[in-house]
Each structure stands twice: as C-alpha cells, then as structure tokens.
Amino acid sequence: MNDLELNGITKRYGDTTVLADINLTAKDKEFIVVVGPSGCGKSTLLKSIAGLESIDSGQILIGGRDVTREEPGDRDIAMVFQSYALYPHMTVAENMGFGLRMAGRPKAEIQKAVKRAAEILQINDYLAMRPRQLSGGQRQRVAIGRAITRSPSVFLFDEPLSNLDAALRTQMRVEIGLLYRRLEATMVYVTHDQVEAMTMATRIVLMNHGVVEQIGTPVELYTNPRNRFVAGFLGSPRMNFISTRAVEVADGSAVVDSEGLARIRLDIHNEARVAVGDEVVIGLRPESIRLDGQGDHQLSARIGLIEQLGREAIAYLDAAPVRAIESENGLGHLTAQTDGRITLRRDDAVSIGFDAADVYLFDAEGKTLTSARTADIRSEPEMVDA
Amino acid sequence: MKTLWRRHRCWLWPVIFLAPGVILFWGVIVASSAQSLAISFFRWDGFGPMTWAGLSNYVELLHDPQFYTSLKNNIIWLVMFMAAPPLGLAIALLVNQQIRGMRLVKSLFFMPLVMSQVAVGVVFAWFYDPTNGLLALIFKAIGATAPALLSNPEWVTVAVVIAALWPQVSFCMILFMAGLNNLDESQIAAARVDGAKGWHMLRHVVLPQLRQVNFIAIAVTVIGALRSFDMISVMTSGGPFGSSNVLAYQMYEQSIEAYRFGYGAAIAAVLFVVMAVFIAWYLHRMLRMEREGA
Amino acid sequence: MYPRQIKAGEPARKSLYLGSVTLVLFLWLLPLLAIILTSIRPAADIAAGDYWGWPSGFDLIANYTGVFTQTPMGRYFLNSLIITIPSVIGVLCLSTLTGFVLSRYRFRGNTLLFAIFIGGNFLPFQIMMIPVRNLTLDLGIYNTYLALIIFHTAFQTGFATLFMRNFIAALPGELFEAARAEGASPLQTLIHVVVPLVRPALAALSILAFTFIWNDYFWAVVLSPSDAVKPVTAGLANLKGQYVANWNLISAATIVIAIPPVMLFFFMQRHFVRGLTMGAVKG
Numbered sequence: 007m008n009d010l011e012l013n014g015i016t017k018r019y020g021d022t023t024v025l026a027d028i029n030l031t032a033k034d035k036e037f038i039v040v041v042g043p044s045g046c047g048k049s050t051l052l053k054s055i056a057g058l059e060s061i062d063s064g065q066i067l068i069g070g071r072d073v074t075r076e077e078p079g080d081r082d083i084a085m086v087f088q089s090y091a092l093y094p095h096m097t098v099a100e101n102m103g104f105g106l107r108m109a110g111r112p113k114a115e116i117q118k119a120v121k122r123a124a125e126i127l128q129i130n131d132y133l134a135m136r137p138r139q140l141s142g143g144q145r146q147r148v149a150i151g152r153a154i155t156r157s158p159s160v161f162l163f164d165e166p167l168s169n170l171d172a173a174l175r176t177q178m179r180v181e182i183g184l185l186y187r188r189l190e191a192t193m194v195y196v197t198h199d200q201v202e203a204m205t206m207a208t209r210i211v212l213m214n215h216g217v218v219e220q221i222g223t224p225v226e227l228y229t230n231p232r233n234r235f236v237a238g239f240l241g242s243p244r245m246n247f248i249s250t251r252a253v254e255v256a257d258g259s260a261v262v263d264s265e266g267l268a269r270i271r272l273d274i275h276n277e278a279r280v281a282v283g284d285e286v287v288i289g290l291r292p293e294s295i296r297l298d299g300q301g302d303h304q305l306s307a308r309i310g311l312i313e314q315l316g317r318e319a320i321a322y323l324d325a326a327p328v329r330a331i332e333s334e335n336g337l338g339h340l341t342a343q344t345d346g347r348i349t350l351r352r353d354d355a356v357s358i359g360f361d362a363a364d365v366y367l368f369d370a371e372g373k374t375l376t377s378a379r380t381a382d383i384r385s386e387p388e389m390v391d392a
Numbered sequence: 393m394k395t396l397w398r399r400h401r402c403w404l405w406p407v408i409f410l411a412p413g414v415i416l417f418w419g420v421i422v423a424s425s426a427q428s429l430a431i432s433f434f435r436w437d438g439f440g441p442m443t444w445a446g447l448s449n450y451v452e453l454l455h456d457p458q459f460y461t462s463l464k465n466n467i468i469w470l471v472m473f474m475a476a477p478p479l480g481l482a483i484a485l486l487v488n489q490q491i492r493g494m495r496l497v498k499s500l501f502f503m504p505l506v507m508s509q510v511a512v513g514v515v516f517a518w519f520y521d522p523t524n525g526l527l528a529l530i531f532k533a534i535g536a537t538a539p540a541l542l543s544n545p546e547w548v549t550v551a552v553v554i555a556a557l558w559p560q561v562s563f564c565m566i567l568f569m570a571g572l573n574n575l576d577e578s579q580i581a582a583a584r585v586d587g588a589k590g591w592h593m594l595r596h597v598v599l600p601q602l603r604q605v606n607f608i609a610i611a612v613t614v615i616g617a618l619r620s621f622d623m624i625s626v627m628t629s630g631g632p633f634g635s636s637n638v639l640a641y642q643m644y645e646q647s648i649e650a651y652r653f654g655y656g657a658a659i660a661a662v663l664f665v666v667m668a669v670f671i672a673w674y675l676h677r678m679l680r681m682e683r684e685g686a
Numbered sequence: 687m688y689p690r691q692i693k694a695g696e697p698a699r700k701s702l703y704l705g706s707v708t709l710v711l712f713l714w715l716l717p718l719l720a721i722i723l724t725s726i727r728p729a730a731d732i733a734a735g736d737y738w739g740w741p742s743g744f745d746l747i748a749n750y751t752g753v754f755t756q757t758p759m760g761r762y763f764l765n766s767l768i769i770t771i772p773s774v775i776g777v778l779c780l781s782t783l784t785g786f787v788l789s790r791y792r793f794r795g796n797t798l799l800f801a802i803f804i805g806g807n808f809l810p811f812q813i814m815m816i817p818v819r820n821l822t823l824d825l826g827i828y829n830t831y832l833a834l835i836i837f838h839t840a841f842q843t844g845f846a847t848l849f850m851r852n853f854i855a856a857l858p859g860e861l862f863e864a865a866r867a868e869g870a871s872p873l874q875t876l877i878h879v880v881v882p883l884v885r886p887a888l889a890a891l892s893i894l895a896f897t898f899i900w901n902d903y904f905w906a907v908v909l910s911p912s913d914a915v916k917p918v919t920a921g922l923a924n925l926k927g928q929y930v931a932n933w934n935l936i937s938a939a940t941i942v943i944a945i946p947p948v949m950l951f952f953f954m955q956r957h958f959v960r961g962l963t964m965g966a967v968k969g
C-alpha cells in the first residue's frame with residue numbers, strides 16, 4: 007500500500023502563505039502531476055511531502071502512516087531534483103548507493119540494488135564515472151537511478167526534465183512513463199510543462215497561488231475546467247476569452263450577447279450564480295473555431311497572422327468588434343487552430359464558425375457555469391492495474 | 393533515551409556542531425572584549441585588587457597628549473593604507489596574463505604576505521638605517537646624507553606605514569586576482585564588441601563586477617591599519633618619544649610596561665568603538681548584498 | 687579575461703611585457719632579495735660595512751647552520767610548529783562545523799551568531815590582551831603552548847567561519863536536500879557530502895590560518911615570555927636586539943622562518959586561488 011494522503015497542508019513564509027489548505031489523496035500506484043505557474047508553490051508542496059520543509063499545519067500520510075513529524079529519510083520517499091543534485095565527488099555507482107550506504111545496509115545488497123537500477127535505466131556502462139563526465143540526459147538517468155535504488159513507496163520529481171533539450175525531454179518523458187508502469191510505485195511529479203502533465207498523469211493537480219484549483223484526470227481538466235484559470239492554463243494555444251453580458255437566464259440555460267456576436271444560448275448548471283445584466287465571460291478553445299464558416303454561429307474576421315507549424319496552423323483572427331481578453335498576441339485577436347494544409351494568407355477575409363456546445367461560460371468570479379460535458383477525446387493514460 | 397534522541401536529533405545535531413566553535417569564540421574572544429570594556433572603569437596594576445575608578449581613566453585619556461598623537465597616527469595609517477587596494481589591483485591587472493611562467497611570477501608577488509610582519513619590520517628598519525642602509529646608499533650616490541627616518545618624529549610614522557604597505561598590497565593583490573579570475577567573460581566580450589577599451593572597460597565593466605572583492609579588500613585594509621602593532625614594536629617601539637605610537641601599541645605599553653591595566657583598557661575601549669563603527673558598516677553592507685543576491 | 691591577453695602572434699609585445707613584469711617584480715622583491723643576499727654573505731663583509739655590494743664569498747651553509755647553532759632559533763622554530771599546527775587543525779574543524787550550520791540551517795539568531803563571529807574577528811585583537819592574559823593565568827596555562835593554541839584557534843575561528851559559511855552557502859542547496867531526502871543524518875551529510883566538497887576552501891583556509899598564526903607576534907609577546915615556548919617571530923625580534931652586528935645571521939633567520947608558510951603556499955597554490963575565489967570573493 008503506497009497511498010499518499012495530504013490533509014489540509016498549510017505552509018507560510020513569514021506573512022505570505024505559500025500553501026493554503028492542500029488536500030490530496032493519491033491512491034497506490036497513481037501518477038500525480040502537479041502543475042501551475044511559476045511561484046505557485048509546487049516545489050514547496052513537494053518538499054513538504056518529502057519533509058525537507060516543515061509545514062505549519064496539516065497532516066501527511068504515506069501508506070497509511072502519519073509521517074508529518076518524521077525525517078525525510080524515514081518517510082519512504084525518494085526525490086529527483088531539477089538540477090539532478092548528484093554528488094560531484096562520488097562515482098555514479100556511489101551516488102546511486104548513497105542512501106542505502108547511509109542506512110548501513112550490507113555492501114552486497116547495495117551492489118545488487120545499484121545494479122538493478124542501472125539495468126532499468128541502461129546506465130551500466132557509466133557506473134564508474136563521475137557525474138561531470140556525463141551528459142545532461144545521462145545525469146538525469148543517474149538521478150532517477152539513485153531514487154530507484156532505495157525502492158521507496160513514493161517517488162517525488164521536481165521538474166526533472168526542464169534542464170534537457172526538447173528531443174531528450176520527449177525521450178525521457180516516454181521513459182519515465184515506462185518506468186512508472188514497471189516500478190508500480192506512487193509518483194508525484196511537478197512540472198510547468200503541460201505536455202508532460204497531459205501525457206503522463208493519471209491525475210493532474212493544478213495549483214495557483216498556493217491553492218489547488220482543480221484535481222482530476224487530464225481529460226477531465228481539459229473538457230470540464232472548474233474555472234477560468236484552469237480553462238486558460240491547460241491547452242496551447244490558450245482558450246479564447248470574450249467578455250459578454252447575460253441577457254436571459256431561465257430553465258437551466260443562459261443567453262449571452264455582445265456586439266458582433268449573435269446571441270448564444272448555453273446550458274448552465276447553476277442559475278443562481280448569474281443574473282440578467284451580469285458581465286460574464288465566454289470561452290472558446292482554438293480548435294473549436296472553424297475557418298470554413300461551419301457551425302451554429304458565424305462571424306466575419308480578417309486574418310492577422312498565420313503561424314504555420316506543418317501538421318497544424320495557428321491563425322490569429324481580427325474579428326473586431328469581437329475582441330479576446332488576455333489574448334495570446336495582446337492585440338485582442340482570436341486564436342484558431344486548424345489543419346496545416348491551410349491556403350489562407352494574412353489580411354484575407356474569412357467567415358469563422360463555432361458551435362454553442364463548445365462554448366464555456368464563466369461567471370463574474372471566474373467559476374464555470376456551463377454544464378459538464380462528456381469528453382470526446384480518447385487515449386486517457388491508463389492506470390497501472392492494482 | 394533512544395526515542396528522545398530520535399525525536400530531537402534534527403535540531404540536536406546542529407547544536408552539537410555549533411557548540412565547540414561558539415563556546416570557544418564566546419568564551420575567549422567575546423568575553424575578553426566585553427571584560428576589557430569593564431576593566432576600563434577600574435584602577436588596576438594587574439596583580440593587586442581592582443578599585444573602582446568610574447570614568448577617571450577616560451578623563452585622563454582626554455588630557456593625555458600621547459593619546460592624541462596615537463589617534464593621529466592611527467588616522468595616518470588608515471589614510472595611507474587606502475593606497476593598498478588600488479595598488480593591489482594594479483599589480484593584479486599587470487600579472488593577469490596567461491603566459492607560461494606567469495604562475496610563478498604571481499606566487500612571487502605574494503611573498504611579502506607570507507612573510508611575517510616582524511621580518512618585514514626588521515628588514516625595513518635595516519633599509520632605513522642612516523649609516524649602512526639602502527636608503528643611505530642611495531643618498532650617498534647622489535651626494536646627500538640620508539635622513540634618520542626612524543628617529544625623525546615627522547617622518548617616522550610614514551616610514552613605518554610604507555613598510556607595512558608592502559605585505560598589505562600583496563594581500564589586496566591576491567584578492568583582486570581571485571576576483572579577476574571570476575569575471576563574467578560574456579560581459580567583457582560584449583563590451584569589447586561595443587568598443588570599450590582600457591580605462592573605460594575597467595571603470596564601467598570590470599570594476600562593477602569587482603564590487604564584492606573591493607569591499608573585502610577595503611575591509612581587510614581597514615582592519616590591518618587599526619591592528620598595526622608588530623611593525624611599530626619591532627621598528628620603533630613607538631618612539632622617538634611616542635611620535636610613532638598608535639592606540640594598539642600605547643595600550644600594550646600602558647598595560648604591560650606601566651602596569652596600568654585600567655588605563656590600557658580605556659584605550660582599548662576607544663579602539664573598540666572606532667572599530668565597532670566600521671564593523672557595523674561592514675555587516676550592514678554584507679547582509680544587504682546577501683539579500684540582494686538571494 | 688581582462689586585461690586583453692597577449693596573443694601568440696605578438697612576440698615583440700610579449701617580450702616587452704615580460705621585461706616590464708620582471709622589472710616590477712625585481713623592485714617589488716628588492717627587500718627580499720637583499721635579505722637573501724645578506725643571508726649568504728660572510729660575516730667579514732658585514733664587519734667591513736659592506737652590506738650592499740657583491741658578497742666577497744658565499745657562506746650559505748655557515749650562516750644557515752649558524753642560525754641553528756649560534757642562536758636558539760631551532761627551539762623557536764619547533765615551538766612555532768607545536769603552536770601552529772594544532773591551531774590550524776582546530777580552526778579547520780571548528781569552522782567547518784559552524785560554517786555548515788550557519789549556511790544550511792535556518793533558525794532564529796542565525797544571522798546574529800554569524801555577525802558576532804565576524805565582528806569579533808574584525809576587532810583589533812590587542813584590546814583582548816588583558817582579559818586573555820588573565821584567563822590563561824587563571825587556567826594555569828600562561829606561558830605554555832596551550833595558551834597560544836587556544837587563543838589562536840578561538841580567534842581565527844571567527845574569520846574561518848565567515849569563509850566556510852560563504853563557501854558552503856555558494857554550493858548548490860539541492861545537494862544537501864538530496865542527502866537529507868536519502869536519509870543521511872546531519873553527521874553523515876557532514877562527513878560524506880560537506881567535507882569532500884569544501885576541500886578547496888579548507889586548502890585556502892589552511893594557508894591563511896597557518897600564515898596568520900605562524901606570523902603572529904603580539905600574542906607571542908603577551909602570552910609566552912619564556913624561551914621554552916617562544917615562537918619564531920618573538921625569537922627574531924629578540925635576535926635583532928642581541929645580534930645587532932650579525933646581519934647575515936638575522937637575515938638567514940628571517941629566511942628560515944618564512945620557509946614553512948612559503949612551502950605550504952607553493953604546495954597548495956592551485957587550491958588556494960580557487961578556494962579563495964569561492965570562499966571570499968563570491969560569497
């Protein structure tokens with residue numbers, strides 16, 4: 007049983023609260039990815055779980071055991087750091103066996119554990135080398151190997167791939183995924199890279215300013231964001247937000263209207279949170295905007311810029327008087343994602359379309375009002391069978 | 393017992409680590425400095441009983457012409473010593489070339505620092521010797537008679553400080569060499585691309601990066617100036633007639649030679665206050681730099 | 687590198703440079719060269735008042751053995767070693783411990799403690815003379831090696847703590863967090879992580895501490911009046927009084943007492959600049 011349970015974790019530095027009442031239950035063999043903007047407290051959360059930072063209140067349970075007051079070494083965790091944190095004066099093998107050596111384990115056992123970990127990560131050839139003789143990717147493997155050697159119940163990763171180049175990052179991402187399936191341990195993985203979050207997680211914890219905004223599977227967070235922050239954080243390019251006004255609220259639906267946009271009727275789950283006349287925000291993902299004019303709603307626009315990525319293209323659309331707030335290019339353009347075989351050019355006039363079913367509605371506080379929808383995206387990362 | 397240790401070991405270890413250093417430092421250095429301040433309020437010959445003297449030691453100090461001479465000399469030391477950082481920087485710049493053999497040259501430049509001040513004092517006293525010294529030789533060569541620097545009340549302090557500058561410049565040079573080793577190459581390269589050279593480069597690109605070293609060099613120089621003792625003891629014993637005396641040496645004289653420990657301690661207290669101002673400045677700057685750096 | 691490096695393709699420039707550096711170096715070391723020359727000069731030259739001309743002969747061996755046979759310099763030399771070596775070791779041990787704690791543990795009073803180490807070390811140590819002398823008298827160690835060892839260890843610990851603390855603070859913090867996460871106790875972290883990583887700092891510090899303690903004169907005078915424990919500096923000052931006419935002997939003695947710090951310096955020079963760069967300059 008390698009469950010991890012966090013109950014009401016709160017951490018302050020002086021007057022600033024860095025973690026506010028964090029609750030999380032990670033079931034055995036789950037891969038939890040913690041994402042959020044820089045400075046939101048991800049590393050602090052991870053260090054609190056590891057015991058490297060003391061917490062002001064709350065409780066941490068690992069495998070059902072309360073470890074809140076225990077030393078990191080007694081928590082049955084292992085941590086992989088962003089800078090690898092390998093000891094420069096020790097060989098790879100010594101680095102990997104350090105934890106077991108400190109615990110006073112017999113030499114033979116240490117050797118066996120190091121060998122096993124080295125085989126899993128294919129670093130047998132480097133065991134006698136020093137960290138500075140290795141490349142970044144190899145160092146990262148050693149750092150992970152060091153964690154594996156101790157066979158902990160919970161692995162903690164703090165942005166382990168952010169020092170690697172793009173190609174290596176993709177490769178290591180896949181490898182960590184495989185490793186996870188093989189090791190059958192609970193993992194908590196901090197990143198600010200949403201591709202990592204979406205592809206690796208069984209569940210994502212999205213944090214902002216020390217608060218958990220939403221916890222759920224990647225698809226859940228993507229299709230049913232609880233609020234505007236979550237909706238805007240996940241997905242690249244970002245969701246388009248357009249400020250509108252509610253003109254009708256009745257029978258589980260609301261109608262919004264703004265200059266240049268026809269009235270849109272949206273199913274909502276809580277009528278109490280919006281009244282006629284309220285300023286509200288609607289959201290539309292770039293892939294929901296179609297440049298062929300198909301859909302329930304149309305509006306005319308001019309192409310501001312096309313970013314051709316080959317397989318796909320991103321179009322920035324000037325749809326004045328409709329303007330996106332917090333738009334990607336700062337000009338109020340709407341962002342649309344389309345097929346790469348696009349023939350449109352800059353300054354072309356287009357008719358763009360979208361379906362009301364793809365529109366999200368957020369109330370004045372940013373909470374999502376539109377009813378939950380079912381995901382039409384497949385390929386959820388599967389959990390290891392318990 | 394074992395569980396008690398397990399529960400508290402996370403803070404017990406650091407306490408155990410700190411204890412020996414802190415106890416020794418506080419027990420000897422901090423306690424002695426504090427005690428010195430206390431003794432300055434007593435009359436004491438070092439053997440018999442101590443009698444309360446209130447502020448009388450300080451009052452006497454204010455009327456002691458020797459005190460003002462010593463203070464004036466300390467200021468001369470301080471001012472002249474300030475030549476050490478720029479000279480050290482100049483030599484460091486001179487030798488900062490990667491040519492074969494330069495490493496040996498650099499080490500040779502360090503030698504005065506490694507020599508003891510007593511040795512330096514002995515050597516310079518001999519240099520200044522008006523009959524057989526090097527100075528006498530030079531004056532003879534130009535047909536003049538050498539002045540007896542060390543028995544001339546006007547020049548004696550300057551002569552001693554020049555001798556003391558020799559190792560001090562070496563010290564500053566070492567610091568600047570380490571600093572030059574540590575320059576940000578990309579900034580220098582960028583400035584070169586922008587056409588900066590020579591003095592402009594030094595002033596606007598190199599010196600700002602050496603701020604930290606500069607700070608340390610000035611600190612060790614101030615400390616060196618206020619601690620001056622060895623050279624004076626070896627070269628002049630404060631003479632002639634106290635004209636090369638400084639506070640540190642006067643204090644020693646009063647205590648060890650005149651058995652006036654209370655009066656010596658009062659001189660120590662003055663030195664302490666002067667230094668405390670400087671230390672406060674140093675700590676303030678250092679902690680601020682640290683906060684900015686973090 | 688600043689200033690601009692002389693390139694291989696500029697031989698004229700290089701010769702000019704080397705010439706001027708040699709000249710400056712010669713002037714810089716003139717006092718030292720004069721002592722070396724005098725130290726190998728026959729006593730007859732000195733007696734004849736020839737201090738600066740070319741020696742009439744080379745009495746290197748006679749003069750240097752004279753230092754040890756005609757004067758108590760051998761005794762002083764031994765005393766200096768007995769005082770300096772344990773003090774340096776003590777300083778290195780204590781400051782590694784204090785530097786580690788002050789740089790890696792957050793607790794109330796940390797900065798104050800650190801400030802007192804620095805402040806105490808910056809004080810002109812002469813002001814501690816009277817109480818330190820009394821302390822050693824009370825402990826019954828006045829005029830013994832132990833008095834000097836204790837004082838030097840205590841005093842240099844202030845400076846060394848500053849040095850080690852800055853050095854350890856400049857090391858990547860994740861190394862220490864990793865050790866802790868791996869279950870290493872603070873003692874194990876100290877032995878297996880801190881000590882190997884601070885070796886360059888220890889090298890630099892050992893040279894500085896050795897030089898400071900070896901060359902100390904003030905405390906030698908205050909705490910060890912007797913010949914039995916007197917170190918070389920006080921010995922040399924005495925010699926200067928007793929052998930006024932024997933400049934060749936005094937010069938040789940001056941060279942002899944500079945040998946240990948010079949040798950240490952040359953042995954550890956590489957580490958010295960590196961350690962200094964990290965410990966003092968970056969910190």
Ligand SMILES: Nc1ncnc2c1ncn2[C@@H]1O[C@H](COP(=O)(O)OP(=O)(O)OP(=O)(O)O)[C@@H](O)[C@H]1O
Binds near residue numbers: 050051
């Ligand atoms: N020792 C400290 N003292 C005071 N504030 C701190 C300290 N450490 C971190 N913080 C603050 O706590 C907040 C959270 O920091 P944390 O390192 O957990 O962020 P993060 O989410 O990991 O960011 P990043 O993505 O940049 O790594 C930040 O605002 C930071 O300024």
Ligand SMILES: [Mg+2]
Binds near residue numbers: 048049050
């Ligand atoms: Mg972080």
